[in-house]
Amino acid sequence: MRTATKLLVVCGVLVLGQGAWAAEEAEGAGAVPGEHHAEAMTPQEFISHHVADSYDWEFEYPELLKKVGLTVEAPTIHLGKLFSFLKFESPVGACAMPVEAKYSQVPPIGRLANGCFDLRPSKAHLMMAFSGLLVLLLGLSFGNRKSSALVPTGAGQNLWEAFIQFIRDEIALRNIGPKGEKYVPFLASLFIFILGMNWLGLVPGFFSATGSMVVTAGLAVCVLVVSQVAAVRSAGILGYLAHLTGGMNEMVKTGPLYLRAIGFALMLLFIPIEIVGILVKPFVLTMRLFANMFAGHMVLFSILALALISGGAWYGFSLVIGTVIYVFETFVGLLQAFIFTLLSSIYIGLAEEMGAHGHGHDEAAGHH
Amino acid sequence: MMLLPVEVSKLVLANGGESAEFGVGLLLMTIVTFLILFGILSKFAIGPTMTVLKRREEQIKEAIDSAKRERSEAEKLLADQKVAISQARQEAMEQVRKTQADMEKFREELMGKARKEAEDLKAESRQLIEGERAKAVTELRAEAAKLSILVAEKLLNEKLDDGKHQALAQQFVSELSKKPTA
Structure with missing residues (x-):
């Protein structure tokens, strides 16, 4: 019973922490969309940023640190850049090309058709x-x-x-x-x-x-x-x-x-x-x-x-x-x-x- | 708007980013990672644990079996011992009874023998006494006859026909001997 309580407390702390920074980040991102254009996030972007795989692993606490006066860059591990040698694209920039309508429901095939063969490790x-x-x-x-x-x-x-x-x-x-x-x-x-x-x-x-x-x-x-x-x-x-x-x-x-x-x-x-x-x-x-x-x-x-x-x-x-x-x-x-x-x-x-x-x-x- | 990975991927790509969704490398890496994990875990973590589990199960089973076996053996042994003890007791009692009977018999025998011996001795003595007495009586008779003849010869001083006088004397003596016994 005591173990269960401890576990619940740990879970609570974890989620409060996560929630706190997610909310902070969201606030920071959404507060003044015009000014911080690079950091601005719509709710969709906020959600997709967290649920979708990505080539960058970002530690999302800087907004909270900004509150206490520490202004630091979001520490991010740029896996995509780190392993860029594993990216094979025949026209340069093929991997960033939008997928054509024909393949819009099957992005991997669309990207292959674009000439992008990407083996880089993601998050x-x-x-x-x-x-x-x-x-x-x-x-x-x-x-x-x-x-x-x-x-x-x-x-x-x-x-x-x-x-x-x-x-x-x-x-x-x-x-x-x-x-x-x-x-x-x-x-x-x-x-x-x-x-x-x-x-x-x-x-x-x-x-x-x-x-x-x-x-x-x-x-x-x-x-x-x-x-x-x-x-x-x-x-x-x-x-x-x-x-x-x-x-x-x-x-x-x-x-x-x-x-x-x-x-x-x-x-x-x-x-x-x-x-x-x-x-x-x-x-x-x-x-x-x-x-x-x-x-x-x-x-x-x-x-x-x-x-x-x-x-x-x-x-x-x-x-x-x-x-x-x-x-x-x-x-x-x-x-x-x-x-x-x-x-x-x-x-x-x-x-x-x-x-x-x-x-x-x-x-x-x-x-x- | 649905935020399925397909949509996310399209969204990212539309914004000029590079979507990491549906990476070919990820599929291969997943399989490779899992295979490595499986290999190491099965050899060093799951295999040993399974061996331990199996061994312990076998040991417990064996322990229970042997306990059952030993118990039944012990029960059998106990029953055997009970039988043996009761047999021994019976034998001992038998022995005691037999010994008592033997003793009794021996005593009887001994007593009988002693009695018989005593009896024999008595009979023998009596016989001896009887014989001695008879002999003495005979001798006495003969002596008395001789004496009476001598007495008669002296008294009568007369020479008698030997045969006739002998018969007379005999008759006298026999009458004489009859008198005290009668």
Whole structure:
């Protein structure tokens, strides 16, 4: 109970801090739009500045310092300039060119068409690396035990052990079955990495890497590869391909000619459906995690932007509601990490099942 | 206006900035970062923990099993011992009873023997006494006959027919011997 109270206080301080400077910044930015043109921000810009990935990592406290008389430049790490050698553009300035209407809904392709191939690390890279290091630190300090040290010592080891056991018993073994044991490292890494990224974004000045669709897509690609490899290994390459035809490969082989023709037609129908079925899973994973994190931060900063728009009494309102949303976001960060891992385990379980108990076509095509 | 990343990206690009959204490098870096993290964690943090978990589970299971086994063994042992103790007690009682019976028998035997010996001795003595007495009586009779003959010879001083007198004397003596016994 006392720990919970402490945690709540820490959260409150964090969010008040964040809210305070966000509001300060918003005030400073919005107060005299004409004068400080370079710093002026519309609410939209304010929000997008905080929820969107960027090549600059800016520490946003200078407005508060200005209040106490310290006038300093906003300390910013210009990742884009630092790694400018990783930017490849054929006409110079192609990466800053607006995307043409044809590609307006798919900016990456539009930018490629403009002649921009950008490999520079962004804020999301940095946050990902930070959370990766943090997770690594936690894991290595609490999980790296001698196999003879059967009794955990300290809260860290106990928590780590409980976490691994939870992943093993409640996620891997429950959804994948007895074969799930070997996927525990993958699922646990996935869970803790996502959780680290989700929660890092709640620390003032930091950014949720999972709020970038590309990051969640990268994770989903890992899940896709693991589940498809599991499917091929359990059903065999022939069984896997047979599964792709929706079982119509059997129908094409035997029977009267007209039935074979129908089978073939159905096969043509089923193959794209099965492929879409495979691809839709990582897509769902990508979108769910990204949308939750992105939307959470969007809501948080929209509430804080109220101070920018209205000021005065709204300042306090945005702080209070912001705190509530902040705490809620902490929960959502944990929940989404869990859901991502859970769904991954279910997909892997489905893949493992492909070879285990056949639908007829699997058994027929697979190696007996 | 929707502030989806697509819109944000367009907004930034429209303002002449460089959008970091949808970076190709980020996708690759995510995968690489995750793979490195997965590799290190699974080898140094998750693997060891899983080993420990498994080992401990096995140990607990083993401990419970062995405790059960030992308990059943102990119970069996206890039952065996109870049986052994009761057997020993029974045997001891049997032994005591047997010993008592033996003692009794031995005593009886001894007593019987002693009694018999005493009896024998008595009978023998009696026999001896009887024999001695009979002998003495016979001798006495013979002596008396001789004496009576001598007395008769002296008294009568008369020579008698040996056979006739012998018979008479015999008759006399036998009458004489009958008198005290009768």
